[in-house]
Amino acid sequence: MVANPRCVILDDYQGVATTYADWSALPVDVEVVREHLDPDATAAALAGAEVAVLMRERTPLGRELLDRLPDLRLVVTTGMRNAAIDLEACRERGIPVCGTESSKSPPAELTWALVLGLLRHVVPESRALAAGVWQTTVGGDLAGRTLALLGLGAIGSRVARVGAAFEMDVVAWSPHLTDARAAEAGVRRVGRDELFARADVLSLHLVLGETTRGIVGERELGLLRPSAYLVNTSRAGLVDSAALLRALDEGRLAGAGLDVFETEPLPPGDPLRDHPRVLATPHLGYVTEANYRRFFTAAVEDVAAWLAGSPVRELR
Structure with a gap:
């Protein structure tokens, strides 16, 4: 190993990785790279680097890119799951992939920011006020309406507790959810189709995998009432994006709160950027001061442990 290995931190959009x-x-x-890079630029930025620090799934690290990085010896990712990293290819090359702790609270909190923003028309009312116009819409209520959770894990359970505090009827479904687990979280388990049919607010909280990709498609969107809202702070791949756009365009869905997208950053000209029925945020679910401090403090620990010959928090 060289005396001072080169460590490149990618996708530090806010330029804060070295301050936390x-x-x-x-x-x-x-070295810190703030802008998002394409594969060729990523290969150039990591050329000669022994350590790469990735922010969640912002930059894919697949087999083809790894082939262009013969000097790479360690990969650190924020969080303990990163589907954008080819773990098998890293193992074949003897490259440990280490993660960090991550709080479940920030994405749950952002979920409610989107829900409230949608139902109370926060953005259009704020823009109207700035333009000198006083009250243009009538907001929706939460109390007495149904919050439908597609997924009831650590984040979904937090969202459920807030929904109950708003006096909503909270129901949930996921492929392996049991009545006992639902009751433990203070919600009712319902059937998959019933979940969509009953929803006033549908919030997604599933892990993306082979069995959940596209789990909200044309059929499921068709089960929702035109007055319903969909909120996704989980993974874009859970939803058929083309079907969602059609539902929004045709008024078959009141609105969508989206923090995740199939392509990130969201390309210029994408119809979701300024769709009148969409409240969109640029994948801010985990972007909070406390979480960033947790991410980067643990990233330093990961690098230190690797330098000492005993990598910690390895992803398998």
């Missing part, structure tokens, strides 16, 4: 943790304690040369 003390990287100076490490005998490494740290």
Whole structure:
């Protein structure tokens, strides 16, 4: 190993990676890349680097890219799951992939920011006020309406508790959810079709995998009432994006709150950027001060452990 390994931190959009943790304690040369890079630019940025630090799933690290990085010796990702990294290819090359702790609270909190923003028309009313117009819409209520949760894990359970505090009727479904687990979270388990049919607000909280990709498609969107709202702070691949856009365009869905997209950053000209029925945020679910401090402090720990010959928090 070289005396001072080169460590490149990718996709540090806000330029804060080195302010939330003390990287100076490490005998490494740290470089920060703020802009999102395409594969060729990523390969160039990581050329000669021994350590790559990735922010969640912002930059894919697949077999083809790894083939262009013969010097890479360690990959660190924020969080303990990153579907954008080819773990098998890393194992074949003897490259450990280490994760960090991550709080479940920030995405649950953002879910409610989107829900409230949609039902109370926060953005259009704020814009109207700035333009000198006073009250243009009538907001929707939460109390007495149905919050339908597609997924009831650590984040979904947090969202459920807030829904109950708003006096909503909270129901849930997921492929392996049991009545006992639902009752433990204070919600009722319903059938899959019933979940969509009953929803006033449908919020998605499933892990993306082979069995859940596209789980909300044309058929499921057709079960929703035209007055219903869909909120997705989980993974874009859970929803058939073309079917969602059609439902929004045709008025078969009152609106959608979206924090995740099939292509990120969302390309210029994408119809979801300024759709009148969409409240969109640029994947802010985990972007909070406390979570970033947790991410980057643990990333420093990961690099230090690897330098000491004992990698920690390895993804399998």
